Amino acid sequence: MAEGIDPERLWLTADQPRLGRRPRYSREQITAAAVGLADEEGMAAVTMRAVAARLGVAVMSLYSYVPDKDTLLELMIDAVSGELEAAPPTEDWHADVRALAGAQRALMHRHPWLVAALPQRRTVGPGTLAALEHALAVLAPSGLPGAARTEVFALISGFVASHVGHELAQRRVLESADPAAFAAAQVRYLTTMAATGAYPQLAATLAEPPAPADPDATFTRLLDRLLAGLTP
Incomplete structure (x- = not known):
């Protein structure tokens, strides 16, 4: 067992x-x-x-x-x-964490089953320990103690897994439909609902310039928001 x-x-x-x-x-x-x-x-x-x-x-x-x-x-x-491709740490720990998170994202896209498998892990082997060792070194310039750095690595890894899980789910949805038609239908629906006046915050949000739709830009933007709260 x-x-x-x-x-x-x-x-x-x-x-x-x-x-x-x-x-x-x-x-x-x-x-x-x-x-x-x-x-x-x-x-x-x-x-x-x-x-x-x-x-x-x-x-x-x-x-x-x-x-x-x-x-x-x-x-x-x-x-x-153990396949995690991570560059040697520098003194810019924010940049290093971005690189580490990007490497994790690439790894999970190469092995899509990993997202669901990680929560089932019961122990850590040498490959996982090597990734942890790298993360602790990357976060050393942050000034956080070792236990906190371990927690930050878990937080970042959880964010990456959740984000990749969403990306994979969206990919499956779009594979079963015309992406352009699907996106257009979503915009029409949200615009109609916002126009009812029942959702003023949504209406104001839709009136703003849209964020870049590029998946890499979205990942980086969300990661940066997470990193902004990690400074001790």
């Missing part, structure tokens, strides 16, 4: 088989196969049997290194967390 995951056993006995004969593939290869399956078909497609089929082995051979799907999910999350 996931509640019984032992972090020492999971992360410090990397390729020591739990039982039986040594399988044809390493734990890293098994994890990579599961990640590839999730990237292509979504997390729901990831089962021990499906991963075994992808590798061309009997499902029982996987249990030597990966006892269940919950453990496999831990391995998958940590493997992709």
